[in-house]
Amino acid sequence: MRGRCLCGAIAFEVDGPAQACVACHCESCRRQCSAPMTTYIGVLDGQWRWLGKPPKVFNSSPGVERTFCDRCGSPLSFRSKNMSGVMHFFAAAMAEPEKFAPTLHVAFEEKLPWLELADGLPTRFGPDYTKG
Numbered sequence: 001m002r003g004r005c006l007c008g009a010i011a012f013e014v015d016g017p018a019q020a021c022v023a024c025h026c027e028s029c030r031r032q033c034s035a036p037m038t039t040y041i042g043v044l045d046g047q048w049r050w051l052g053k054p055p056k057v058f059n060s061s062p063g064v065e066r067t068f069c070d071r072c073g074s075p076l077s078f079r080s081k082n083m084s085g086v087m088h089f090f091a092a093a094m095a096e097p098e099k100f101a102p103t104l105h106v107a108f109e110e111k112l113p114w115l116e117l118a119d120g121l122p123t124r125f126g127p128d129y130t131k132g
Contacts, residue, residue, distance in 0.1 A: 005074035016047030
């Protein structure tokens with residue numbers, strides 16, 4: 001599975017299956033992507049790689065790194081020390097985003113009040129989907 005930024009300067013490849021696909025409502029993800037929510041896949045370290053030039057890294061908060069293309073500005077991923085060993089790629093950056101349907105809403109307490117959802121997916125407070 002591959003993904004890339006808008007201009008194609010940054011690309012990545014995923015070997016292993018996604019550990020999860022979630023829709024995140026946290027303010028940081030919303031601001032990074034300028035969207036009311038984001039959808040991302042979690043991929044274990046060692047099962048993905050940057051192809052060619054790596055992206056720029058922005059430390060958005062303690063323990064959180066967010067990547068983006070320094071040419072077109074596309075957000076690509078984030079990593080959190082709280083969910084260590086996993087890189088989270090935005091589903092919209094994947095070559096075939098339709099293959100990644102979310103199964104959970106996280107940071108649901110930060111959902112924008114005007115966003116109406118009728119997908120029936122479970123919700124969780126906080127961004128960490130790895131804790132039950």
